Amino acid sequence: MKREIITTGDGSTTIHLPEWEEQYHSKHGAINEAKHVFIETGLYPLLEKHSLEKVKILEIGFGTGLNALITALENQKLQKEMQYVGIEAYPVTVAEALKMNYADELKQEEAEEVFKELHQIPWEEAKPITPTFTLTKRKQLFEEIQDQNEYDLIYFDAFGARVQPELWTVAIFEIMYKALKQEGILVTYSAKGSVRRAMQEVGFEVERLPGPPGKREMLRATKK
Numbered sequence: 001m002k003r004e005i006i007t008t009g010d011g012s013t014t015i016h017l018p019e020w021e022e023q024y025h026s027k028h029g030a031i032n033e034a035k036h037v038f039i040e041t042g043l044y045p046l047l048e049k050h051s052l053e054k055v056k057i058l059e060i061g062f063g064t065g066l067n068a069l070i071t072a073l074e075n076q077k078l079q080k081e082m083q084y085v086g087i088e089a090y091p092v093t094v095a096e097a098l099k100m101n102y103a104d105e106l107k108q109e110e111a112e113e114v115f116k117e118l119h120q121i122p123w124e125e126a127k128p129i130t131p132t133f134t135l136t137k138r139k140q141l142f143e144e145i146q147d148q149n150e151y152d153l154i155y156f157d158a159f160g161a162r163v164q165p166e167l168w169t170v171a172i173f174e175i176m177y178k179a180l181k182q183e184g185i186l187v188t189y190s191a192k193g194s195v196r197r198a199m200q201e202v203g204f205e206v207e208r209l210p211g212p213p214g215k216r217e218m219l220r221a222t223k224k
């Protein structure tokens with residue numbers, strides 16, 4: 001599928017799929033969305049609730065690596081022992097990924113080095129990216145994930161239900177529920193009623209919370 005790079009509302013880039021009229025991130029701001037949904041509404045509340053020293057994160061849709069980058073950089077402050085698994089069936093090329101302007105826009109020490117490293121490591125192997133952040137990139141369909149009771153946190157960042165409705169179903173959330181530990185949480189930018197109901201059907205407790213810029217609400221689901 002054809003991929004084009006566009007600039008979003010906060011100055012950070014994303015990939016646009018013209019055939020689907022869909023983006024890898026919010027048009028209102030890729031970095032702002034990633035920070036709000038995954039870090040501020042996912043990672044920090046998880047750590048406030050549970051005093052974890054080791055944190056295991058599953059990302060649904062590794063894509064450009066923005067969420068992994070922001071998480072690795074945030075962990076320079078948090079200093080947790082973080083293991084991050086990014087699932088992606090259709091990886092972007094390293095050359096494409098390195099055209100994204102995240103390292104410049106984040107203006108954080110080591111951003112460039114970390115971003116390059118997370119794209120250049122091989123797939124299917126756990127590799128340390130920083131002293132506190134180990135990444136495993138798995139080339140796999142979400143539908144085929146079989147991990148059980150492994151993760152504290154899931155970043156559910158699939159393309160929207162408008163273009164991939166099959167990824168926002170009871171069957172997929174069942175896989176996510178199994179992959180999480182008890183009290184583990186899943187965050188997503190979506191706030192659709194049908195998504196919330198599918199999550200509740202598999203046993204998640206679901207909260208509707210303020211969304212990132214340009215979006216009123218988002219969802220956070222806890223495994224009970």
Ligand SMILES: C[S@@+](CC[C@H](N)C(=O)[O-])C[C@H]1O[C@@H](n2cnc3c(N)ncnc32)[C@H](O)[C@@H]1O
Pocket residue numbers: 023024025060061062063064065066067068087088089090091140141142143157158159164
């Ligand atoms: C919204 S983008 C992810 C954006 C990413 N988190 C980032 O920070 O750039 C969704 C991703 O899911 C991938 N994808 C779509 N369908 C998939 C499937 N069935 N299994 C695995 N990956 C899939 C796409 O290739 C795309 O990279």
